[in-house]
Amino acid sequence: MTRSHPAFAEAPVNPSLFDVSVLDAVDWLRAQPTESIDLLVTDPAYESLEKHRAIGTTTRLKHSKASSNNWFSVFPNSRFPELFAEAFRVLKRNTHFYLFCDAETMFVAKPEAERAGFRFWKPLVWDKKTIGMGYHYRARYEFILFFEKGKRRLNDLGTPDVISVPRIHRGYPAEKPPAVSEILIQQSSSPGDVVADPFMGSGSVGVAALKTGRRFCGTDLNPEAVQLTASRLREFGDGHTTRDLPDLQSPLLEFSDSQL
Numbered sequence: 001m002t003r004s005h006p007a008f009a010e011a012p013v014n015p016s017l018f019d020v021s022v023l024d025a026v027d028w029l030r031a032q033p034t035e036s037i038d039l040l041v042t043d044p045a046y047e048s049l050e051k052h053r054a055i056g057t058t059t060r061l062k063h064s065k066a067s068s069n070n071w072f073s074v075f076p077n078s079r080f081p082e083l084f085a086e087a088f089r090v091l092k093r094n095t096h097f098y099l100f101c102d103a104e105t106m107f108v109a110k111p112e113a114e115r116a117g118f119r120f121w122k123p124l125v126w127d128k129k130t131i132g133m134g135y136h137y138r139a140r141y142e143f144i145l146f147f148e149k150g151k152r153r154l155n156d157l158g159t160p161d162v163i164s165v166p167r168i169h170r171g172y173p174a175e176k177p178p179a180v181s182e183i184l185i186q187q188s189s190s191p192g193d194v195v196a197d198p199f200m201g202s203g204s205v206g207v208a209a210l211k212t213g214r215r216f217c218g219t220d221l222n223p224e225a226v227q228l229t230a231s232r233l234r235e236f237g238d239g240h241t242t243r244d245l246p247d248l249q250s251p252l253l254e255f256s257d258s259q260l
């Protein structure tokens with residue numbers, strides 16, 4: 001898709017299809033104008049991952065020559081108040097916010113997001129269709145918490161709350177298939193809208209946004225993730241990318257199968 005795609009005929013504000021940078025999620029949100037974003041879909045690196053990692057049920061990095069990273073840094077639960085306050089501020093009125101979440105973190109995240117002003121509707125389930133690791137029932141699903149700012153109708157009231165899409169194998173750690181975000185984006189935004197993700201990882205939300213004729217902006221602390229995202233998004237057309245990203249001649253990120 002290029003800028004001549006019909007979805008962009010009426011595109012407001014930013015003329016480029018995407019804008020990605022290497023920044024802390026909250027710092028990046030603070031830099032966004034108030035009520036400038038049509039939809040937030042995001043998947044923070046929860047501190048609960050540390051626990052999974054400690055007991056060995058989480059995706060692990062196979063050491064590549066090019067990278068010394070074992071894993072991305074986590075975002076502590078204690079930072080939820082500032083994250084959700086900024087998320088609420090940057091979203092336009094009458095919008096939706098989707099938060100990928102595990103069963104442990106949802107009990108912490110839900111009340112914090114409500115305190116920031118969001119209305120919680122329900123957890124959606126991403127059914128990965130095959131089992132992963134685990135000790136007490138093996139993991140086959142993740143939650144996606146569905147929040148609202150103001151009041152907005154979903155575009156298709158016939159969509160079920162279980163989204164069945166196979167997991168990604170050998171991807172970025174905790175990588176989500178764009179097909180999951182495509183459903184969320186089509187439900188809660190219109191062509192030409194701006195979709196944001198401040199914890200982009202491999203850029204799956206961005207891919208889903210551009211594929212469905214939306215625009216995308218986002219960030220990640222990990223420059224390799226931003227480079228990976230940028231290279232995926234460039235296939236859809238022009239965008240703005242932070243300078244000085246590492247070259248990805250060979251894959252820096254080599255991970256084993258996603259096992260969560």
Ligand SMILES: C[S@@+](CC[C@H](N)C(=O)[O-])C[C@H]1O[C@@H](n2cnc3c(N)ncnc32)[C@H](O)[C@@H]1O
Pocket residue numbers: 023024025026042043044045046072073074075172173174175176177198199200201202203204205219220221222225
């Ligand atoms: C679970 S992954 C996101 C995966 C992504 N949804 C995908 O499909 O590939 C979480 C990401 O958050 C990033 N991250 C961790 N702390 C961050 C912070 N303070 N600000 C921005 N990104 C952060 C990590 O580098 C990691 O790429």
